[in-house]
Amino acid sequence: MDHQRIVRDVTASLPAASTAIDACQRTVTALARHTPATISVLLQVQDRLRCVAATGAWQVFATVPPKTGIVGRVYASGETAVVPDVSADPDYLPVRPDVTAEICVPVRDPAGRPIGVLDLQWSAPVDLTPWSATAERLADRLGARIVALGGTPAESRSEKLLRHATALSAAPTERDLLSAVICAARDVSALSAAVLVLGGPDGGQLGAPPRAPGELEGRIRAELTEAGPAALGRIVGRVHRYGAGYTLGEAGHPPTEEYAPLARAGVRTLVAVPLGPPDGGGALLVADERLLRPDPTTVSLMELLAGQAWNSLDRLRTLDRLREQASSDPLTGLRHTGPFGKRIAAATPGRTALLAIDVDGFKTVNDTYGHQAGDRLLIGLARALEGALRSGDELYRIGGDEFVAVIEVNRPEEAVRIAERLTEAARRTGRTISIGVALPRPGESAELTLRRADQALYRVKRQGRDGVSLSPA
Incomplete structure (x- = not known):
């Protein structure tokens, strides 16, 4: 050779x-x-x-x-x-x-x-x-x-999109995902700003901002925030009605009503693509202060990015729903025994109180009016009890008509006052409840604390119901 x-x-x-x-x-x-x-x-x-x-x-x-x-x-x-x-x-x-x-x-x-x-x-x-x-x-x-010859070849836009799509799929939270979408849109489009507008029952809302928003992005977000949810909803509606578009804001040509906030922010080039379905989706807006010629490739790449973004967002939301269903009661929406067990395991002796709650006469309602009436009673009562608790207090459904509240208190008398507030909230719904209160003792298991709260509850039952009893310290 x-x-x-x-x-x-x-x-x-x-x-x-x-x-x-x-x-x-x-x-x-x-x-x-x-x-x-x-x-x-x-x-x-x-x-x-x-x-x-x-x-x-x-x-x-x-x-x-x-x-x-x-x-x-x-x-x-x-x-x-x-x-x-x-x-x-x-x-x-x-x-x-x-x-x-x-x-x-x-x-x-x-x-x-x-x-x-x-x-x-x-x-x-x-x-x-x-x-x-x-x-x-x-x-x-x-x-x-x-x-x-100028060095190694630059990464093509399609390669950038593929790289970013991988990052979107790996985003652990919705905020991380939305921030990654913005960064991807700017990188792949070569335009200077991008925002996500998500549809909602009140119109629309801005997606989470990226970690390093640019100057134009900041102005766009400020104008859209001032415009309000209804205006954001109109932008989403327009994008879904007419489809992806490339808009030039040339001098002498006023913007449509929906895009007026963007024009005030200084946008002269806008790529707008639908995100997700018309009912519940949103819009990806990619913009620049420069007046740039229409580029079908940019629009196509942004449509692909929006599709990947929605798939990733839908996956995260589905996982959140599944986690919520796995940890909450499907009837009342309250957390149930799994999360309750973790919560009371972390209870602070002398500072955490357990309130065992039982609905008085619930079996009679089921037997007389049927289970649907019983379900409506539980749902209404759960909402009333939640409303009577303070921020940070937690309410769980652990059985048919059995609830437990876990609250932080400074002394037992405070726990009793909160329990009495719950009984008053129940009376306003036309029902009564019995509550037993117990504070964990040093070294006591959560199961034993709950047993003492149950014992106090049954003292109330024996004494005529509709009341509160505190377990001895």
């Missing part, structure tokens, strides 16, 4: 390259004439190595995460990898089942910084020593040509 000739052939092909990717493709094509190896060039784009040129194989990786595989290791370390037996290298990423050996060399810029890798894989016996030196010489020439 004449390695000097290989270097000359590849080197001779590089001056004709017009782009960095063209230089990589010419390198692979020229090199492939001298070896049956599977050849690929991967360049760093954003936070990944992207394959920009390769010979045929059953699998060529489009992108490789940093430090993944032999190629990632070489790029991260800047050190050539000569692997005579790929089965013995734990980092090897299988491309062909018959590959036995691999050489991967860093592609560097003239300053010596890695910008990618040149990778060769063989399935037949090969002398790796001369190939290692040849590959390094070719990689150096390729790196110099790439830099001369």
Whole structure:
């Protein structure tokens, strides 16, 4: 094998390259004439190595995460990898089942910084020593040509969208998701501002702001906030009625009523796309102070982003509903025994009071008027008791007509006063309740505290119901 000739052939092909990717493709094509190896060039784009040129194989990786595989290791370390037996290298990423050996060399810029890798894989016996030196010489020439042509290729807008879509899918909360959507819209569209308007029963509301809003974004949010929910609802309605659009705010052409707040904020270019369904969805507004020509590609990318954003938002809301259903009573909406057990396990002795609550005569209501009447009674009573409690107090339904309130107090008398307030709230609904009060003792289990509260409750039952009893300290 004449390695000097290989270097000359590849080197001779590089001056004709017009782009960095063209230089990589010419390198692979020229090199492939001298070896049956599977050849690929991967360049760093954003936070990944992207394959920009390769010979045929059953699998060529489009992108490789940093430090993944032999190629990632070489790029991260800047050190050539000569692997005579790929089965013995734990980092090897299988491309062909018959590959036995691999050489991967860093592609560097003239300053010596890695910008990618040149990778060769063989399935037949090969002398790796001369190939290692040849590959390094070719990689150096390729790196110099790439830099001369302007450097590694920029991340395309579709690649940006794919990267952001992955981030949206991983967002842990609705606020994180909405912030990520705004950042993605600005990055992919190359416009300077983006806001989300979410529909609601009162019209509309602004989505959570990003962590670093720009000046135009701040003005837009201020104008939309001042315009109010009804105006936001009209914007959402317009976007869903007419579909995605690219609007230019040219001088002498007044804005539609819906977009007047945006014009006051200084918007001259607006891409507006529907988010989710017309009933309950919203709108993604991406804007700029510059007057820019219509760009159908930008609109299409924003529609794709809005679709991914809504799918992710709907998934988060569904998970929240499932968590709520798993921890709350489906009839009254109150939390039930699972959360109650955790709450009383964290009770502070002497400062936390348990109020065991029982509805007087509930069985009679069910037997006389039916279970639907009983359900209506429980729902109304639950709302009345919740309204009588203070902020921070918690009410649970732990059985058919059995409730428990967990409250923080400074002394037992305060717990009794709150319990009496609950009995008064129940009377206003036309029903009466019996309440037993107990404060946890030091070292006492939550179950025993609740048992003492139940015992106090049944003292009230025996004494005629509709009252409060405090368990001895």
